[in-house]
Amino acid sequence: MAIPLTYNLRNLVVRKTTTLMTALGIGLTVAVLLAILALVGGLRSSLQASGNPLNVLVMRKGTNAELSSGVTRANFQDVKFKPGIAVSSSGQPLASLEMVSVINLASVDAPDGTNVTLRGITPTGIGLRDNLKLASGRWFDPGKREVVVGESIEKRFPAARVGQRLHFGRGDWDVVGIMSVGRGTTNSEIFGDLNQVSSDFQREDALSSVLVRATDLVAAQALINDIKNDPKLNLDALSEEAYYQAQTGSGIVIESLGIFVSIIMGVGSSFAAMNTMYAAVARRAQEIGTLRVLGFSRGSILLSFVVESVLLAALGGLVGCLLVLPLNGLTTGIGNFITFSEIDFNFRVTPQIMAMGVAFAMILGSVGGLFPAASASRKEILAALRGI
Amino acid sequence: MFRFLPFVIKNSWRNRRRTALTILSISVSLALLGVMMAVYYAFYLSDAPPSQALRLVVRNRISLTVPMPRYYREKIRPIPGVREVGISQWFGGVYKDARDPKNFFARFAVEPEKILAIRSEMQVPEDQKKAFLHERTACMIGRPLAEKQNFHLGDHIFIQGDIFPVNLEFIVRAIYDAPEDNENLYFNVEYLDQALGAGKWGEIGTFYVLADSPESVPRIAKAIDDTFHNSPAQTKTESERAFALSFVAFLGNVKMILISICAAVTFTILLVSANTIAMSVRERVQEVGVLKTLGFTRGTILSLILGEAVAISAVGGLLGVLLASGLCWVVRNGPAFMDDIKHLSIQPPVALMCLVVAAGIGLVAAFIPAWNSSRIPIVEALRSDE
Numbered sequence: 001m002a003i004p005l006t007y008n009l010r011n012l013v014v015r016k017t018t019t020l021m022t023a024l025g026i027g028l029t030v031a032v033l034l035a036i037l038a039l040v041g042g043l044r045s046s047l048q049a050s051g052n053p054l055n056v057l058v059m060r061k062g063t064n065a066e067l068s069s070g071v072t073r074a075n076f077q078d079v080k081f082k083p084g085i086a087v088s089s090s091g092q093p094l095a096s097l098e099m100v101s102v103i104n105l106a107s108v109d110a111p112d113g114t115n116v117t118l119r120g121i122t123p124t125g126i127g128l129r130d131n132l133k134l135a136s137g138r139w140f141d142p143g144k145r146e147v148v149v150g151e152s153i154e155k156r157f158p159a160a161r162v163g164q165r166l167h168f169g170r171g172d173w174d175v176v177g178i179m180s181v182g183r184g185t186t187n188s189e190i191f192g193d194l195n196q197v198s199s200d201f202q203r204e205d206a207l208s209s210v211l212v213r214a215t216d217l218v219a220a221q222a223l224i225n226d227i228k229n230d231p232k233l234n235l236d237a238l239s240e241e242a243y244y245q246a247q248t249g250s251g252i253v254i255e256s257l258g259i260f261v262s263i264i265m266g267v268g269s270s271f272a273a274m275n276t277m278y279a280a281v282a283r284r285a286q287e288i289g290t291l292r293v294l295g296f297s298r299g300s301i302l303l304s305f306v307v308e309s310v311l312l313a314a315l316g317g318l319v320g321c322l323l324v325l326p327l328n329g330l331t332t333g334i335g336n337f338i339t340f341s342e343i344d345f346n347f348r349v350t351p352q353i354m355a356m357g358v359a360f361a362m363i364l365g366s367v368g369g370l371f372p373a374a375s376a377s378r379k380e381i382l383a384a385l386r387g388i
Numbered sequence: 389m390f391r392f393l394p395f396v397i398k399n400s401w402r403n404r405r406r407t408a409l410t411i412l413s414i415s416v417s418l419a420l421l422g423v424m425m426a427v428y429y430a431f432y433l434s435d436a437p438p439s440q441a442l443r444l445v446v447r448n449r450i451s452l453t454v455p456m457p458r459y460y461r462e463k464i465r466p467i468p469g470v471r472e473v474g475i476s477q478w479f480g481g482v483y484k485d486a487r488d489p490k491n492f493f494a495r496f497a498v499e500p501e502k503i504l505a506i507r508s509e510m511q512v513p514e515d516q517k518k519a520f521l522h523e524r525t526a527c528m529i530g531r532p533l534a535e536k537q538n539f540h541l542g543d544h545i546f547i548q549g550d551i552f553p554v555n556l557e558f559i560v561r562a563i564y565d566a567p568e569d570n571e572n573l574y575f576n577v578e579y580l581d582q583a584l585g586a587g588k589w590g591e592i593g594t595f596y597v598l599a600d601s602p603e604s605v606p607r608i609a610k611a612i613d614d615t616f617h618n619s620p621a622q623t624k625t626e627s628e629r630a631f632a633l634s635f636v637a638f639l640g641n642v643k644m645i646l647i648s649i650c651a652a653v654t655f656t657i658l659l660v661s662a663n664t665i666a667m668s669v670r671e672r673v674q675e676v677g678v679l680k681t682l683g684f685t686r687g688t689i690l691s692l693i694l695g696e697a698v699a700i701s702a703v704g705g706l707l708g709v710l711l712a713s714g715l716c717w718v719v720r721n722g723p724a725f726m727d728d729i730k731h732l733s734i735q736p737p738v739a740l741m742c743l744v745v746a747a748g749i750g751l752v753a754a755f756i757p758a759w760n761s762s763r764i765p766i767v768e769a770l771r772s773d774e
Contacts (some may be wrong), residue, residue, distance in 0.1 A: 017666065018663060018667065021659050021662060021663040021666075022469035022659075022663060024659055025656050025659040025660055025663075028652045028655055028656045028659075029652075029656065031652065032648075032649060032652050035648070039640075060550070060553065062482060062548050062549065062550050063550040063551075064486055064550075065550075067453060068550040068551040069550070070553060095515065099571060101450075101451070101453060101454060102451040102452070102453040102454070103450050103451050103454075104449070104450065104451040104624070108430070109637075109641040109644070110637045111639075112630070112634060112637070113624075114474075114638060115451055115452070115453075115638070118401075128559065151595055168450045169450070169621070173421070173587075174528060201454070252644070253639055254639065254640055257645070261420060261424075261649055264416060264417075264419065264420045264654060264715075265417060265420060265652075265656060267416045267659075268412075268413045268414075268416040268417040268420075268656065268657075268660070269413070271409050271410075271412045271413035271416065271660075272409075272410075272413045272659075272660040272663065275406055275409045275410060275660075275663070275667075276407055276667075278405060278406065278409070279406070279667045287452065329477070332640070333638065334639060334641070335638035335639055340452075340453060342638070
């Protein structure tokens with residue numbers, strides 16, 4: 001027969017100082033783990049939100065990034081009239097020639113500057129980004145030195161706000177609007193008129209990529225094969241979704257750091273939990289004897305103390321969740337080695353990662369509680385009753 | 389006061405299991421703190437190695453990916469304090485298969501005689517040096533890279549271009565030894581120019597500048613940037629160390645992450661030791677009464693308990709520093725991808741800091757329980773049934 005749970009709960013309440021201190025220690029460990037998971041989770045969700053499976057990205061063969069790719073205007077004409085590309089209401093193929101470069105701007109975290117993606121684009125290209133809308137201001141005018149910045153850029157780069165001017169290419173550019181795309185990576189890009197940007201960088205015929213919208217998934221795959229196998233083109237194509245999927249590796253450095261740190265902190269906290277539970281066992285020797293006399297088996301005692309330790313740790317896990325909740329939605333940025341620029345995103349403290357945090361805490365608790373519980377269950381009835 | 393030292397030690401060893409667990413817990417957490425502080429120290433506090441301290445990197449102000457005219461070299465050369473200028477171009481490219489990160493290593497197009505002068509800490513045998521200087525398709529690689537990829541002198545390395553639309557084949561003619569930055573491939577920029585076609589490319593990604601003394605580095609940086617202030621391409625010049633750190637900053641707000649982790653770890657240790665001390669003090673209220681009856685003053689009792697706490701956490705700290713050295717070894721031999729991390733070790737200032745933190749935590753953690761127990765009236769203490 002199992003000892004009722006209320007026995008454990010009451011015991012935790014009676015020793016509230018010790019309980020709180022141990023729980024807080026475990027809570028901090030969980031908080032470190034959750035903060036890193038929320039960071040990496042935010043990054044991944046931003047990349048996952050970025051690709052549309054119907055969009056096909058065309059780059060030069062041998063490259064895996066728009067930044068190191070190169071396409072010419074002649075390439076664009078060839079790609080544009082391939083079969084399987086959707087057409088706009090005015091009958092134009094939905095194909096967008098784009099130029100990508102990187103500019104260095106001072107961010108709130110890096111006053112010495114960090115890299116940001118600059119994209120020369122046309123209205124067709126803007127139309128190919130799902131859910132992209134203007135948050136404030138207006139779009140750039142073709143032929144003018146004007147740019148629109150993503151909403152994360154606006155938050156993290158003081159120099160890139162509406163009304164400010166950025167200096168790159170051959171002169172100053174006015175920031176005229178802010179765009180927003182839900183969670184996608186366009187939030188961390190700067191858009192300008194394709195012709196103006198490419199002429200400023202003296203790259204009128206050395207552009208970066210072509211993005212096309214296929215009519216359906218089957219057509220998308222056919223289009224990819226068609227472009228890949230066209231001997232005239234020397235181009236490679238992949239779905240936009242796959243392109244962003246490949247970038248999720250960016251968070252791996254921070255993620256492994258986080259896991260390394262939380263495991264070591266976890267070892268430390270489970271020792272602390274062990275200490276607390278040993279003290280609990282020592283103080284309750286007589287109670288344990290009484291429980292045995294009442295007929296509870298050694299197994300029940302063992303289980304009861306492990307459960308108490310797990311409860312204690314779960315409380316710590318909840319404390320950890322509370323500690324990281326304020327991070328939720330905070331915008332941060334980390335470097336993406338494929339685009340060689342910063343990708344900005346929000347911390348995401350999701351129910352899943354909170355559940356992971358509590359589970360991690362409960363593992364710590366069960367490890368920490370096992371030995372003390374075993375020593376409690378081994379106590380001889382008489383010795384225990386005498387309080388030795 | 390050392391009169392009571394044996395008493396303090398005896399007391400702390402009374403509940404062996406608790407003391408051992410506390411020491412273990414503190415030492416594991418402190419080891420982590422030590423490693424984090426070592427990383428912080430390596431990135432932000434340690435001096436640049438002597439070879440690096442003389443070098444500057446010039447790039448286009450817009451960003452590293454935007455090139456600048458090659459003729460800038462001729463304008464940088466006469467700036468006072470400049471001993472040598474060399475061009476360096478990131479070639480990028482793909483070796484074998486880009487999907488396997490093991491195939492990634494840095495490839496730079498350089499002027500062979502300049503790179504050997506500017507990176508004078510590189511050790512290359514004379515005959516290999518000669519071959520690298522004279523053969524256009526020759527390349528020079530770092531020894532650790534050669535060992536990792538199993539490259540030998542005379543081997544051919546085929547690199548498919550990505551940034552540049554050309555594929556290049558190099559012959560390994562020299563292998564260099566250097567304390568840092570030793571996993572690069574250097575090749576002659578003339579080979580790249582030739583492959584791209586004559587007169588096609590008059591630009592370059594970066595210039596490396598060698599200064600005559602570490603003191604003139606900031607002045608040269610300013611002089612170079614001032615020279616090109618009104619040019620079509622403005623420059624940004626920084627010390628090689630600052631240039632390397634900009635890649636660390638690229639990983640994310642590393643400083644902030646390190647500081648937050650350190651704070652969380654320190655606070656956890658504080659909780660653990662406070663809890664332990666509180667538990668052991670609670671058990672000994674009667675004893676405190678006895679000590680008081682024997683004539684021990686409040687101050688002595690306070691310092692006895694504080695001393696015990698500091699002793700326990702200092703032992704934890706010492707063990708922690710040892711463990712941290714072990715962890716640094718793991719990091720060095722593990723997935724170290726940056727030069728600063730490849731040499732990660734616990735420097736004396738970091739070790740000292742760890743011990744100070746440990747002892748400080750012991751003091752702070754024990755203060756409230758020690759204070760309270762030293763103030764319990766004798767009668768109440770003696771009557772305590774714990």
